[in-house]
Every structure is written in structure tokens, then in C-alpha cells.
Amino acid sequence: MCSHVIVCVHIPRFELAVAAGGRHILAAGPVALAPEHGREQLIGEASAAAEAYGVKAGIRLGEALARCPQLKLVTPDPAGVADEWERLLIALENIGARVESDRPGLAFFDAHGLRNLHGGTVEGVIAAARRALGTPARLGAAPSRFAALAAASKARLRRSEIAPTKLAPYLAPFPVDLLSLRPETAALPETLERFGIRTLGELAALPRAALADRFGTAGPLAKDLARGKDSPLKPRRVAENLEERLELPESASGQQLERALGLLIDRLLARRERRGRPLRAAVLGAKLVEGGSWRARVTFREALADPRRMRLVLAPRLSELPAPADALRLKAEGFGPPTGDQRTLLAEPAQLRAARLREAVRQARAAAGPDAALRILPVDPDSRVPERRLALTPWDP
Amino acid sequence: MKGPRRLAEPRPATVQAADDGRPQTVDGRRVDAIRESWLIEDRWWTANPLRRRYWEIVTADGRNLVAFRDLERNRWYTQR
Numbered sequence: 001m002c003s004h005v006i007v008c009v010h011i012p013r014f015e016l017a018v019a020a021g022g023r024h025i026l027a028a029g030p031v032a033l034a035p036e037h038g039r040e041q042l043i044g045e046a047s048a049a050a051e052a053y054g055v056k057a058g059i060r061l062g063e064a065l066a067r068c069p070q071l072k073l074v075t076p077d078p079a080g081v082a083d084e085w086e087r088l089l090i091a092l093e094n095i096g097a098r099v100e101s102d103r104p105g106l107a108f109f110d111a112h113g114l115r116n117l118h119g120g121t122v123e124g125v126i127a128a129a130r131r132a133l134g135t136p137a138r139l140g141a142a143p144s145r146f147a148a149l150a151a152a153s154k155a156r157l158r159r160s161e162i163a164p165t166k167l168a169p170y171l172a173p174f175p176v177d178l179l180s181l182r183p184e185t186a187a188l189p190e191t192l193e194r195f196g197i198r199t200l201g202e203l204a205a206l207p208r209a210a211l212a213d214r215f216g217t218a219g220p221l222a223k224d225l226a227r228g229k230d231s232p233l234k235p236r237r238v239a240e241n242l243e244e245r246l247e248l249p250e251s252a253s254g255q256q257l258e259r260a261l262g263l264l265i266d267r268l269l270a271r272r273e274r275r276g277r278p279l280r281a282a283v284l285g286a287k288l289v290e291g292g293s294w295r296a297r298v299t300f301r302e303a304l305a306d307p308r309r310m311r312l313v314l315a316p317r318l319s320e321l322p323a324p325a326d327a328l329r330l331k332a333e334g335f336g337p338p339t340g341d342q343r344t345l346l347a348e349p350a351q352l353r354a355a356r357l358r359e360a361v362r363q364a365r366a367a368a369g370p371d372a373a374l375r376i377l378p379v380d381p382d383s384r385v386p387e388r389r390l391a392l393t394p395w396d397p
Numbered sequence: 398m399k400g401p402r403r404l405a406e407p408r409p410a411t412v413q414a415a416d417d418g419r420p421q422t423v424d425g426r427r428v429d430a431i432r433e434s435w436l437i438e439d440r441w442w443t444a445n446p447l448r449r450r451y452w453e454i455v456t457a458d459g460r461n462l463v464a465f466r467d468l469e470r471n472r473w474y475t476q477r
Contacts, residue, residue, distance in 0.1 A: 384437050390404040
């Protein structure tokens with residue numbers, strides 16, 4: 001067997017199960033994820049009962065309801081899904097796996113270096129992954145990423161599938177629908193099925209030039225995948241969980257939300273774990289008052305540690321919130337290299353004083369934590385409930 | 398309430414009240430006068446409604462205090 005063995009972890013309908021509050025809801029009847037607020041009116045993942053009526057992810061809401069009038073719609077919860085998926089990825093990383101994951105519910109890792117840690121076999125690694133996940137998942141292993149995905153699709157929730165070394169004959173009977181789980185080839189299965197090409201074996205037999213002519217770069221890629229060839233894994237860097245959260249008992253919107261965002265930015269920047277590094281990207285999330293959640297990822301044009309500039313970038317995104325929020329959260333997604341404050345050539349007394357003050361605050365925080373220097377921020381100054389009016393936030397001189 | 402520290406958080410208080418709900422002693426201090434009383438109801442549409450009867454009082458030793466009875470939990474608090 002080839003030295004690299006890719007393990008695929010596939011949890012079907014993961015987003016739907018999290019948003020619905022558990023997998024048992026999926027068994028109760030036809031259920032599907034409602035379209036996201038402010039997005040195109042396309043439904044998300046659908047339960048097996050809904051699929052039996054012809055309801056599939058990506059079809060229009062009106063069409064889905066026409067096909068299945070008793071379809072129950074579940075409010076999407078992108079923030080909850082991201083949290084739960086992150087928890088599972090960390091569980092996999094805790095067994096030593098370097099994980100690649102482009103979407104919730106689907107992850108890959110190379111079992112090569114882990115075999116000695118977990119009984120010397122791939123089966124041992126899969127068993128360790130299953131224990132770490134603690135939730136029913138389909139696990140498959142194969143020498144390539146796509147073949148591992150095919151193996152996982154054949155596996156059962158409690159029985160894993162390990163593909164043989166010769167992949168082309170193994171993959172041949174699988175349906176072309178598997179290509180839809182890969183972003184680059186997601187558009188191909190529908191067209192291929194209209195042409196009468198239903199299996200990967202039939203796809204692999206097509207001439208490469210014809211596929212390139214019809215589908216562009218996705219065509220030859222699909223042929224390579226069908227023959228068991230795939231690019232190497234690109235595992236993610238182990239993420240640091242640096243997040244601040246603020247509950248908003250008065251279901252905030254507008255100016256209150258901007259003040260809350262300012263407070264979250266101050267607190268995030270004051271966290272000791274940041275170690276002087278500016279933020280390259282951040283995720284702004286909210287729990288909505290009418291149920292569900294909202295999430296937006298913002299990448300800064302340059303790494304930032306200036307609360308005013310961060311506010312300028314993040315505040316406009318709050319206008320995208322589809323409903324008042326019950327809670328607001330801000331998470332650091334990526335960091336730039338550590339930077340120091342550059343001094344001006346001609347130091348002025350005011351700047352010198354400000355620099356000394358900053359240094360004093362930095363030393364106080366190093367000794368006593370982020371709460372060492374605080375200022376009062378009016379979060380909701382007009383609230384009738386006194387404790388909602390003012391909050392303490394880290395002071396940045 | 399999670400997240401950052403808030404100011405003016407309610408503090409549990411020991412209050413003796415009359416039958417009509419008026420506080421008579423607050424943390425052992427006799428109430429001399431009641432300046433104002435008001436009711437706050439909020440989030441009644443959620444599973445965690447907020448219902449408070451506030452009393453602004455002057456104690457016998459001359460302190461101005463704001464106390465409220467949490468009508469959901471039947472407990473007394475003081476608040477600055």
C-alpha cells in the first residue's frame with residue numbers, strides 16, 4: 001500500500017442537524033434548511049425524507065415547497081455550525097491529525113504519521129478518530145483525497161471503509177454525484193447525468209480533450225479524480241481560539257450594536273494571547289432574536305491592531321444583520337507578524353507622554369491581565385435597566 | 398449576563414416589606430421615605446422575561462437607595 005493514507009470524515013447533513021438541534025429531528029419527516037437571510041432564495045441541506053420528494057440542496061424555495069408541501073424549514077445557524085465543526089476539528093487535531101476542511105461536515109487528514117500512535121494500523125487511527133469525534137460519522141480511507149471521500153460515502157455510520165491500492169477499478173462504480181462534494185467540480189454531475197454518464201468509470205473512459213473542451217479545467221480534473229489521482233492535502237494551521245462575546249439583553253440594533261462592537265474590539269485587542277500581533281482577519285457573528293444566527297468573515301487589507309481602523313472596517317458589516325441581535329461575537333481568524341510602535345523622528349512632548357502611558361498600560365496588563373486598565377463605555381445609555389447602560393472595556397491610550 | 402463587566406449590577410438585599418410591597422427596612426436600615434416607585438417590564442416575549450418593581454427610598458440614616466423586587470424570582474436587590 002502507498003505510504004500516504006488519507007482518511008475522510010464525512011458527517012452527512014451536518015449543517016441541517018446542527019441548525020435543527022439534533023439528528024433525531026431529521027428522522028421525524030421532510031426537513032430542509034431555509035434560505036439564509038438576505039441571500040438568494042435557495043434551500044440548504046435537506047433530510048432523507050425530503051430528498052425522497054425530490055427536494056435537494058440548491059433548489060428554489062418555491063420549487064421545494066411545490067414538490068413537498070409538508071416540508072418543514074429550519075432557520076440556518078451558520079455561527080452554531082462553525083462552532084460545532086470547529087469543536088470536532090479540534091477533537092481530530094487532539095489525536096495528532098493535521099486536518100484539511102473546506103466545509104462543515106467534511107474533513108480529511110493523512111493517517112501516515114499517526115499509525116504508530118494508534119496501534120500501528122489505519123484501522124487503529126480510524127477508531128481513534130471515531131472515539132475523538134464522539135458523534136456518528138462516516139469514515140473512509142484511501143491513498144487519495146477523492147477516493148477517501150468515495151470510501152466514506154460507502155461506509156456506514158459505525159463501519160468504516162478502506163479502499164484498495166488500485167483506485168481506478170474501485171472508483172468506477174461510484175456515481176458522478178460524488179463530484180458535487182468538491183467545489184471545483186460541483187457543477188459537473190448535473191450535466192454529466194444529462195449526457196447519460198452516471199458513474200465515475202464512464203467518466204474516466206472519456207477523452208481528456210473532450211472533457212476540457214466541454215467543462216474547461218474542471219473536466220480533466222474530474223477525470224483525474226475518477227482515476228484516483230488527486231492533489232496533496234493542504235492541512236489548516238492549528239487555530240487559536242481568540243474570541244470575545246457580548247450578550248445584548250435588549251436585542252440590540254443600530255447604534256447599540258456599534259457600541260457593543262467597539263467594546264468587543266477593545267477586549268479582543270487587550271487579550272494577552274494576542275502577544276502584540278495585529279489581526280489579519282476576523283469573524284463577526286450574531287445570535288439573532290428571531291432564532292438562528294448570522295456570520296460574516298472580514299479580511300483586512302493589511303494586518304490591524306488599531307481599534308479605530310478595525311471599527312471603520314467592521315461597523316458597516318453590522319448593517320447586513322437581518323434582525324436585531326441577542327448576542328454579538330468577534331473572533332480573531334488570522335494574525336500578522338508581531339509589530340512594535342514606530343517612533344516619530346521629532347518626538348513631541350504630547351507623543352512622548354502618550355508613549356509612556358501606553359507602555360505603562362502594557363506593563364500593567366502584563367502583570368495583572370487585560371482588566372488592569374479599563375474605561376467606561378456607554379453600551380446602551382438610554383436603557384431603562386441600569387445594569388445595561390454602562391460596561392467596562394479595556395482602555396487603549 | 399455574560400461578557401464584559403457591567404456597572405450598576407444588582408446586589409442581593411435583605412428587605413422587609415409591607416403587605417402592599419413597600420419596603421420598610423433595607424439591609425437593616427429603616428426606610429424613612431419613599432421618593433418614587435416605578436415598574437419595568439421587558440422581554441416578555443422571551444423565555445427570560447424581566448419584571449421589576451423599583452423603589453427609590455431614603456433611609457433613616459439619610460441614605461438615598463434604589464431597591465427593586467424581581468417579580469419573576471421574588472427576590473430583593475439594591476442598585477446604584
